[in-house]
Amino acid sequence: MLVFPSCKINIGLRIVEKRPDGFHNLQSCFYPVGWGDILELIPSDKFTFSSSGLPIPDNLDSNLCVRAYNLLKADFDLPPVQLHLHKIVPIGAGLGGGSADAAFTLKLLNDRFVLGLSSTELEDYARLLGSDCAFFVQNRPVYCSEKGDVFSEITVDLSGYHILLVYPNLAISTAEAYAGIQPRQPKVPLHNQLLNPIDTWRSTIQNDFEDSLFPTYPILNQIKEQLYDAGAVYASMSGSGSTVYGIFNAPIVMPNQFSAYRVWEGKL
Numbered sequence: 001m002l003v004f005p006s007c008k009i010n011i012g013l014r015i016v017e018k019r020p021d022g023f024h025n026l027q028s029c030f031y032p033v034g035w036g037d038i039l040e041l042i043p044s045d046k047f048t049f050s051s052s053g054l055p056i057p058d059n060l061d062s063n064l065c066v067r068a069y070n071l072l073k074a075d076f077d078l079p080p081v082q083l084h085l086h087k088i089v090p091i092g093a094g095l096g097g098g099s100a101d102a103a104f105t106l107k108l109l110n111d112r113f114v115l116g117l118s119s120t121e122l123e124d125y126a127r128l129l130g131s132d133c134a135f136f137v138q139n140r141p142v143y144c145s146e147k148g149d150v151f152s153e154i155t156v157d158l159s160g161y162h163i164l165l166v167y168p169n170l171a172i173s174t175a176e177a178y179a180g181i182q183p184r185q186p187k188v189p190l191h192n193q194l195l196n197p198i199d200t201w202r203s204t205i206q207n208d209f210e211d212s213l214f215p216t217y218p219i220l221n222q223i224k225e226q227l228y229d230a231g232a233v234y235a236s237m238s239g240s241g242s243t244v245y246g247i248f249n250a251p252i253v254m255p256n257q258f259s260a261y262r263v264w265e266g267k268l
C-alpha cells in the first residue's frame, strides 16, 4: 500500500504564552499543501524501516514512522511490516514534513489492519508523537490553538489560488526557534484577521517567528520581498522556518532568483 504524506503551511502564527510543560500556546491557521513524501507498507515476516531521497539526520530507530508503528504496536496485535519512506519534503523547513509521515503511518496501519480507530482516536495517538502531527489526520484547513494540536473550524478557502514554496537550503530547528521567542497575547485574535479578504492579510497577519529569525537569516526576508515583487497577494515564512511561501492569484512565472533553492509550485 502506498500513501503520500503531504505538508502544511501556517497562515499567521502567534506565540501567545509559555506553558508550564515548557511548550507554547499558539494561534495559527494550518493549511494543507500538496508537496509530499511517498510511504510504502508491505506485510513481512519482520519489521524493517528504510528510507531514500533526502537524508534524514537522526537514526532510523527514532524516525517518526517507526515511532508511530511502535505506538500502535503497544496497544494492538500488529503484524510485522516493511515500511519504506521516500523523503522529498525538506527537513527543518516549517512544513511539518516529519509530522505528516507520523500521522500517515498511523492512518495507513489503521486502514491496512482494520484497527477501527476513529479520527479522534488517531489524533490522540498523533499528539503523542509531536504537536503538528494531529493536524495531518484530517489534513484540512483548521484554526489551531494550545500546542497547535487543538482545532476549530474556520472558513478559509484558498482553492483557485497558486502557491510557491521556497526552501532556502537552510534547516532551522523548531526547539531553537521557540527558544528565541518572547510570547505575547495578540491585540486582535488571528481568527478575526483570517476572516477578512486575503488582500488585507499583508498588513494584518504575521508569523511571530519572523521577528526573531529574520535578523539572524536576512535571506528569509529577502525571499519574502521577492515573492511580493513577483506578485504574491500574501507571503510569509511557514512555522518556525525556513520555508517562505507566496500565494498568487494565477500560475507563477518562477523568478530567476529562486533557481538555487528547492521550490515547489502548485494549486492550493
Ligand SMILES: C[C@](O)(CO)[C@H](O)COP(=O)(O)OP(=O)(O)OC[C@H]1O[C@@H](n2ccc(N)nc2=O)[C@H](O)[C@@H]1O
Pocket (backbone or CB within 6 Å): 010, 013, 022, 023, 024, 025, 026, 028, 094, 096, 099, 129, 130, 131, 132, 133, 146, 147, 148, 174, 175, 178, 239, 240
Ligand atoms: C512551529 C510549528 O510547526 C507551528 O505549526 C509547531 O509548533 C512545531 O511543532 P512540532 O515540530 O510538531 O514540534 P514538537 O516536535 O512537538 O516540539 C519540538 C520542540 O518545539 C517546542 N515547541 C513545540 C510546539 C509548541 N507548541 N511549543 C513549543 O515550545 C518545544 O521546545 C519542543 O521540544
Ligand SMILES: Nc1ncnc2c1ncn2[C@@H]1O[C@H](COP(=O)(O)OP(=O)(O)OP(=O)(O)O)[C@@H](O)[C@H]1O
Pocket (backbone or CB within 6 Å): 056, 057, 058, 062, 063, 064, 065, 085, 087, 090, 091, 092, 093, 094, 095, 096, 097, 098, 099, 101, 102, 132, 172, 173, 174, 239, 240, 241
Ligand atoms: N520521517 C521524518 N521526516 C523528517 N524528519 C524526521 C522524520 N522522522 C524523524 N525526523 C526528525 O524530525 C526533525 C524535523 O521534523 P520536521 O520535518 O517535522 O520539522 P520541520 O520541517 O521543521 O517542521 P515543523 O517545524 O513544522 O514541525 C528532525 O530532527 C528529523 O531528524
